[in-house]
Amino acid sequence: MIDRIPFLSPRMEGERFDEHAIPLELLKDLAVLEEMVIEVAKWRYLQDHEDRKRTPRGFTDGIALKLTAVEPGSAIPRIDLFAQSDGFFPPGSQVYFEQGREHILGAIDAANRDGRISDYLPESLLGYFDRIGRSLREGEAIIFDARNATRPARLTRSSRRKLLLASSQTRELTEEVTLRGTIPEADQDRMTFDLQVTNGPRVTSPLALQHLPTVLEAFNGFQKGTRVQVRGIGRFNRNERLQGLAEVEHIGILDANDVAARLDDLRGLKNGWLDGRGFAPSPQGLDWLARCFGSHYPDLLPPPYLYPTAEGGVQAEWSLGTHEISLEIDMDRRAGEWHSLDTETQVDDWKELDLAQPGAWAMIAEDIERIRVVADEAAARASAAALIAEEFAEENERQPGLAGERP
DSSP, rough: OOOEEEEEEEESSGGGTTTSSSOHHHHHHHHHHHHHHHHOOOOOOOHTTTOOSSSOOOTTTTTTEEEEEEETTEEEEEEEEEEEOSSSSTTTTHHHHHHHHHHHHHHHHHHTTTTTGTOOOOOHGGGGGSSSSTOTTTTTTETTTTTTTTOOOOEOOHHHHHHTTSSSSSEEEEEEEEEEHHHHHTTTTTTTEEEEEESSSSEEOOOOGGGHHHHHHHHHHGGGGEEEEEEEEEETTTTTTTEEEEEEEEEEEEOOOOOHHHHHTTTOTTTBTTBOOOOOOOHEEEEEEHHHHHHHHTTTTTEEEEOOOTOOEEEEEEEETTTEEEEEETTTEEEEEEEEETTTTTEEEEEEEETTTTHHHHHHHHHHHHHHHHHHHHHHHHHHHHHHHHHHHHHHOOGGGGGGGGO
């Protein structure tokens, strides 16, 4: 007989989970959680049986954690414990699995509240958190015991880091990262490449066969400034300094005017960058602007040229057909001045925008799309006319009479 016992219903918190869906990358965290629960259960058993050096054979037989449903709400996976019993008594190890769960939740909650993590778990088991919560982003959390108002066990990037650093055995920790930069070196013999992170260190990364063409393209374009975006698992020391990449999940060539890459360039500016004058844009402002473009400006639209302003802001410029467009962005006030000039008709459009409102970004995207369509149609007409004129000229060379000459 198999008993099915409710075990955990962690709630995902963050913008990515608003659609009541769980990104597949987070399922890896739940798989590691089962492995950790088993090891903590074994540790608890040995604490109660100090005369034993190892758990009895078959300690985990008949016990399994399974994802059985995603409950209504903000992406709540339901994890049940399946325990095989003889119909009258549960397996003896079941209680240690449940104790293991409580110790894990206690450690997570202690980290979130700056409590004593060692009261719940030994250092040797804290390393599992290197793979649990690794894909969490800023502002996201896994709330493992959401129904418990006093001890919700809220795992964030910050509390995960505290859990890992609570162990003196931790030399490095890993996090999912997105990096941009250039590739100055690629070694096909060792299957590695070096990434020079924009405004950051130069780090070595493993080179998977499927990424080889992209890496070689970026390497060959290094002198021309070809840049890439790399998403993968970064290795950091205890001082949060990037040491390298443990794994590369995706790599792609960036557009020459890629917004995020250009904003990375602006992060390197210092006060006085303009002949002793000029304020550097604030890191917080650049982070906000990157999120705005990432969330509200469609990838299919032409990216703007971005320039710093002397006041510490950013100016975005587009040149589309006969239109010259600029958006001067004050990142402190979250405001912008929009200016669009049709150089052919001299029609001038100027307006102030509240860039804290999504509607302002929707207007920007709509205007850019409308002007781009007009510019593309005009370019297509001009190209068609030029082609017709070229064909007519070639035909006229073969048959001069077509030009109106009398035979």
